[in-house]
Amino acid sequence: MVTLSEVARRARVTAATVSNVLRNREKVRPETAERVLQAIAELGYRPNLNARALAQGRSSTLALMLSNISNPFYPEFVLAAERAARKAGHFLMVCNTDDDAQIGRAYLNQIAGTFADGVLVMNTDIAMNELCISAMHNGPILLAMWEHPENPPVLPCVAVDFARAGALAAQHLLELGHRNIAMLIGDGCGGLQDARSEGFRTALREGGVDPASVAQMQVRDSIDSGYAACQALLAQHPRVSAIFATNDLLAIGAIQALVSMGRAVPDDVSVIGITDIQLAHQMRPALTTVAIQTEAVAELSIRSLIRLIDEPAQQPPMVLGPPPELVTRMSTGPRKRRARA
């Protein structure tokens, strides 16, 4: 391997000058820079700054496969996962399957066991059997953000107690006195968000509200769908005083719809979501939501995947992420009585 010093020697300059040419050519006289670039070309020098990976004799790569990069939750997860991977000396490649199982399969065949030493799979539509076969032949696969801890998958996973997230949302609305509640249930990447809605229903029942009396709509997981669904919902059920959405995108869409219909949030209608994406605190009114601790779950997922690669016997079949937490902001408030003093 050609070193920076050899380049410096050949170009008759100091190593610092080579470094300057590499980083900031403007600092170096053009003739000198020219000589350095020529030496680099002649020697075939490749600057490699990933010293740690070099020291270990390998710079291994992880892959993260997800279904829909344009859903803001995923970029936030990617950012945290990439930082965690890097801290541990690994690269992270991201593959977006665009909600298409066939693409997911193709990526898996392409990357698992070749480019990537292990793959983190999030909410893709690939059947569990296919994932198992890939894990068997191509190398470690870990499922991130598994939504049903009560029902662990065949492959190792990091799970989140989404039923609890739904329950926290229900308890919050009940405490504020809401009884006339509607649900927007997301049907996005990887299927219906039923752990969340079931947890919500169970807590309603425990709070004395019959879940069967709750208006609900299943919608695709996006701001636009939340907007349209909220308009349809309010047209059918004008007396609803609180809306629970199984994720923040739907909740944010619902708030925009309420604003455009002249309904005040939270004075006329309270809205609560699940996830706590960045937008949740950036919008006005800021969104009350149940945080699933995206960053912590991403870090835990990367750590688990690395352990699965390095010491598979040490990795438990399922790791449970930190518990979801209610984050109260401005989009929920006490139910207003119809006739006020």
Added chain:
Amino acid sequence: MVTLSEVARRARVTAATVSNVLRNREKVRPETAERVLQAIAELGYRPNLNARALAQGRSSTLALMLSNISNPFYPEFVLAAERAARKAGHFLMVCNTDDDAQIGRAYLNQIAGTFADGVLVMNTDIAMNELCISAMHNGPILLAMWEHPENPPVLPCVAVDFARAGALAAQHLLELGHRNIAMLIGDGCGGLQDARSEGFRTALREGGVDPASVAQMQVRDSIDSGYAACQALLAQHPRVSAIFATNDLLAIGAIQALVSMGRAVPDDVSVIGITDIQLAHQMRPALTTVAIQTEAVAELSIRSLIRLIDEPAQQPPMVLGPPPELVTRMSTGPRKRRARA
């Protein structure tokens, strides 16, 4: 290479049954599924559905390196780029450098010429010299979203006329009668958005407004920064009737700040951005902006990179993307007179 038919033969089932086991095990009797899985394991069968890549004897991979995946513009670009790559029979891996040039270099060393047949680089902080050296040794690099078409880089690029985007924003505000204008200039991934602000200033001057009279702030490119900057700006310059932000994130942050300060948008203050990210139409009031045609530019970038790989002599040094276009929505309106009838 083991085929699906060989698996079927060994398991004494039809090819359709193997396919069913791969896709949806529930459809198949457990004993049969077990036999198929065993045959798959014994033969080492790997389902490969990327038929086109196989037919060509290669399934080549492109990489997209970007600085900050949590900025919503990038996921939108990624989605369009990934679709375009796939349509052309290529995979697309995404590398997020997290605004760190050293990470960018490490990725480049890791992927260029090994995993990836070509790399699309967007707004990273890596010095041009280093990119050139990587392109020389490791393989094709194309710069996407080059902001200065009047000053082409050494490496091939797809450029966007961002100065024109700024000019369109200025012309729109001038036509609405605004003279007391402020600027929020983003300083995000890859440096200051100066082509946009310069284009804006030039058009102001042509419209008879002295750009030196315009209040301005340089801020990091995010909703939160736009929010804080707008509050600071309005405190110093309470009579501003229109705000131009060099990108939508800042503009959306500014609108949230105005709302929380009790200033109506657009009745008290108009706001315009650049980019047209999805959020621009999803927020209320929906954001007036200058669309840079993200999807079209992403497709053009992928097509250009593939040509650079396959027929380098055919790829022009610079390709100009489609011209930016004004998208008028609800966040801009005519300047209101102080004393009205």
